[in-house]
Amino acid sequence: MAEARAPTLDRPELPELDQESISLGMWIFLASEVMFFGALFAAYIIYRNAYPQVFAEASRHLNVWIGGVNTGLLLTSSLTVALAVNAAQLGKRKLLIAFLLLTIVLGLIFLGLKGLEYSQEFEENLFPGRNFIYPGPEPEKARLFFSLYFTMTGLHALHMLAGLLTFSIIVLLAWRKKITQENYISVELAGLFWHFVDIVWIFLFPLLYLIGRT
Amino acid sequence: MVDLPIFPIEASTIAIHVDLLLTGLVAISTVFTLIVLVLMVYFGLKYRRGKTADRSNPPLTSTKIELAWIFGLILLSVGAYTWATVIFFNMNRPPEETIDISVVGLQWMWKFQHADGQREINELHVPVGYPVRLVMTSQDVIHSFFVPAFRLKNDVIPGRYTELWFEATKTGEFHLFCAEYCGTNHAEMIGKIIVMDPRAYQEWLGGQPGGVSMVQAGEELFTELGCSSCHVAGAGVRAPTLAGMFGSEVRLASGETVVADEAYIRESILFPQEKIVTGYDPIMPSYQGRVSEEQIMQLIAYIRSLSGETGPEGGEDENQ
């Protein structure tokens, strides 16, 4: 047993978790994420219910074009991620890399457009910071709308950044042939995360951009 | 001279109910704590390791027993819950006729204004035996108006009105505490409620430099701020008449109806676009930043008086 005192503490035969169990861990994390965004959605519902008119009016100041195109981009990226996972399952390395790169590009365009949109809004002084100027009625409450808008989309964008970073790492790994048909769990997990981010946007888009358009 | 008062004085109509409820809960709790204690000691002695005792066939589980105590407790809980909740709703429902006093909390003092305009800081004079209603708001952070002798408290929240009503049953001076943490001198945001007999109270009111009553002050503001330029019959602008509005149901452009209470009027003044009266244009300007919380309370008092609401003066008429 003396040799067992080796400085590495690797224990023998640690159980390999099957893929389902590892995904379960991810799902539990996503349940947690639902609650993380959830509080913001709850705040949104309560304030919109209290000030429906103001929210509708404020929503009209957002750029529905960019919002719509971005939704399309994000949905497409969800497809490419799904296809990437599919490629990984089939062991098609090149295809995997291609789909991931496509996803990253789509994500970057999304963020670029989002940045453009933010800069427009900053110029119109719609950012609810110290220079907030709102042309419509009830600037104070409209400000609440914009606070929610910027927090929710900002948090969403941060999540996208995290996803993109993960995908970049996975591309590198795949490049180095570290991802195989037997071991593609990282792709699967990153994919789950990305789809979750997509789902958040699926709700954000109509709630933020599409009220009061009639 | 250590004297250890351990029970607070009861000085409001509600206090006796709260204390009775407390007694009830203490009784229930004592029973349960004692049952647990006695059983622990008894079993502990009887079945102490090394002692011979009948340990044969120890019961492992019994759905019957479990369900029995679950349902027993549900019944007990429903009883206690109902008792407490009924008292609570009585605490919340003020009688029709009250003496209204407006309260503004700020770091770190209490400001009061009586219907006739008398102002006080950190001291509040009220008559014994009359229901008093406080309409409270805060100018900065959340505070809480707490009078232990009355067994009452309610938070005082910026941007909103909260209420508290009580009927004192004893004359004397009672503690007023701020119970919600509000910053450095939270512990010094304290004061006194001085309960007087009605005659002394009237004298006290008379002796105060009251000057302008809430309603009068409100009326002056109403002209000063230009409300009257719209809300007066014959004004060039079409705006709803405010006479008879208070307490009525107002139909809004959105189709909803709301009851015109203090909060509604406050909102109409600060955020006029939010609830538009049906049939009118949303042209009323916001007065946010132009009126203080105290002034809003005066405006409300005035608008109430237009509805012939006994409101602010009501309590007083009674005293005479």
Added chain:
Amino acid sequence: MSSHITPRRTYIFVYLALLILLGGTIGVAYVDLGIWNTVAAITIAVVKALLVVLFFMHVKYSSNLTRVYVLAGFLWLALLIGLTLTDYLTRTSGF
């Protein structure tokens, strides 16, 4: 590692459905339906989310345990919103 492999065709179909729903949600937003605008927007969003969860995220083929946790997240969100609303919808004064 063995797990269900969804045919690529399914992904494409789901994607097309998502795009159609996106068109739908934008379109319906410009028609005045009163309160139903909100209902429609939420319903469409829920359907889209379901499609993503079931197909892209493979929940259609997952174990019941995973499904329980998928549901738990949304159920708990509903608790948060629902019970908070018991306050806001019954306030008699203020807010």
Added chain:
Amino acid sequence: MSTIALDRYRQNYLNISYTAKSWLLSTDHKRIGILYMISITLFFFLGGIAAVLFRLELLTPQADLVKAETYNKLFTLHGVIMVWFFLIPSIPSVLGNFLIPLMIGAREVAFPRLNLVSWYLFMLGGLFTFVVLITGGVDTGWTFYTPYSSSFSNSAVVATIIGVFITGFSSIFTGLNFIVTIHKLRAPGMKWSRLPLFIWSHYATSLILVLATPVLAITLGLIAIERVFGVGIFDPALGGDPVLFEHFFWFYSHPAVYIMILPGMGVTSEIIAAFTRRRIFGYTFVAMASLAIAIIGFLVWGHHIFVGGQSAYASAVFSGLSYMVAIPSAVKVFNWTATLYKGSISFDTPMLYALGFIWLFTIGGLTGLFVASLAIDVHVHDTYFVIAHFHYIMVGASVMAYLGGIHYWWPKLSGRMYPEGWGRAAALLIFFGFNLTFFPQFLLGYMGMPRRYHVYAEEFQVLNVMSTAGASILAVGYLLPLAYLLWSLRTGSIAIASPWGASGLEWQTGSPPPMENFEEIPIVTEEAYTYRPESS
């Protein structure tokens, strides 16, 4: 088995390597448990010192020891540290980490590396908060109520929030890890109906960790965003509602109180079973009660804002639900008591703590019902009555359970026995000091002394002096175990594999366990707690 255990040179998780690296980079759940134990002990004494300081201030009605600002920072430090950096991670992260794999017959938790990440996040958040609290300090109270925290306080609110935020993720990862471990890594034959109750209560706790913590993170995050960018979501000046913050805060913080008690209940179940030589009476009901508490516990948060401007109807709903959550708790209390019947009871230190737990939890819980009763809460909200209520549960019950657990599993953790006589003496001293500290606070509260007051009315002094006296005894009481447990590491007698003769897989491997926990994964054929009291 005992032959292995007696061999003190046998390779085990402690002696396998002594380098700092082998501890700081260990992904072994047992070592991580020990890391947590050391860290939370430090935090506990830190929070305790703050308590001693403000208790001394409260000896007299005037401000003499500290200024108002300092006092406010002290109780904030005390609350923040005790809640997030001591009690929430106490039993789950120390004993849970150490024991869950051992109890279910696994070699590790599901995600060992994530487990280590959790500890680093915890320490990062902890040190961050510690530095902030020591250098600048925060004066918002642990509840961070807005608008005070967002617009008025000029203390280091944002930095503290960042610390708590980071630690929140440590909680989430720990919970996630436990859930997957319990689902996926049970030894063959370890059916759900055979799990020790400790596992059940940790499963319930993990659910809360995972589903409630994110709400705290985002809510505090919003306060930070408001302070930094001026983007306010709760600001009343913008038509926002500060009460919404309270809703969100308590949506987390009420379930969080069950994070603090459920693991203690699990420990108590284990100890009661071991020292009565009895299967816990009504096993299924006790197990299900844990889940019921976790779930119903999510539905009662509004009882913290009965006088906070919440609608009276909502208050009535929350009050009713609060009564409901008491029922599974009562089921536990009754079943523990019933387990004593026909047991073979010995009063070793862990058992003293467990019995103390039951009794103090009963008092704390019942006074929880007082404050859940609307009419009473109007009067006692934000008074010392509430302080007494929760210290009865958190200090009286949870800390007792933690200490009981540490004593009970000390032989397993350290391979040594603690001195029994000292153990019993300390347990009694703590029990006595505790009651002297906190019972007078119920009276103070009902008399109307508000909390967070450094100066108070004359008539409250006597009770305050009693409370401070109790706190001093308590301080000595807590120092004792620290001293003799450390001492026992060198001098304690060597522990055998199962010194209490208790059932449970953790007792079937060496003390301390080998690196891989079990030489061979056990196969479970019996239910938990198979004892025969007649035969002992």
